[in-house]
Amino acid sequence: MPEKQINPVVKQVLELGPTLAFFLIYVRIKEETYLIGGTEYTGFIVSALVFIPILLLSMAILWKLTGKLSRMQVFTAFMVIFFGGLTAYFNDERFFKMKTTIVYGFMAGILGVGLLRGQSYLQYVMEEFLPMEREGWMIFTKRVTGMFVVLAVANEIIWRTQSTDLWVKLETFAFPAALFVFLWVQIVGLQKYLIEEDAKNIPD
Known part of the structure; x- marks a missing residue:
């Protein structure tokens, strides 16, 4: 559907x-x-x-x-x-806090499996909105995978060492904002790999 x-x-x-x-x-x-x-x-x-x-x-x-x-x-x-x-x-509030680590870790793992198979799973879900050459997708996927790993590790460190109040604020605002800015910077930096709409419509 x-x-x-x-x-x-x-x-x-x-x-x-x-x-x-x-x-x-x-x-x-x-x-x-x-x-x-x-x-x-x-x-x-x-x-x-x-x-x-x-x-x-x-x-x-x-x-x-x-x-x-x-x-x-x-x-x-x-x-x-x-x-x-x-x-x-x-x-025990620790279970809810570690959820974030597992979600980010799972996303990194899925993308990592794709990379080991020479594929970009990000391309499958984002290609319609972000037409890009395969080389660009592979670079983008490697970087996003690394970012998810960083966020997972950061969450573990923060919830284990900092107050619940700080964790809630970072979970609600800092993590999503960091991911958004990271993705935006990567897309801007990978402009040379973007496929122009006119080029896509040129017949082989």
Whole structure:
């Protein structure tokens, strides 16, 4: 089924809104504790649990509007549910924090497998929006793989050594911003590999 086109702003709100909602809820209740089923939970853990239905609702709306969800979105949702469940069951916020490491590590691993096979999996999912020569895709994929590794390592170091408050801020704003800027810089730097639309339409 082809993906239906929706307003880009609406799409961005649905994709980024749950993470921002998690941050706002955490800021509001981070100093509170809640007694649920005879167990006392911190504001962070409650925020993480509330984040799950918000994310699922957002994905359901996105699927309804577009008729499609990416594999990465489905995987991320699974990881949030799984580690959110572990966080609640063991009443241990570390599970939710390590989720980010595993997601970034998984993405690096998938791209790395493609590189070992001489392929760019990024090309398969982005070529329609970013026409580029194969050499450019391979360079781009190697760099993005390295960036995911850096983010995974950074997350491990930060959640293990810094406060929960700092981790939440970095998770919500710094990591996505760093990845966005990195991708933008790479695309600009790989301009010479881009395929012009006119060149694509020239018959062989």
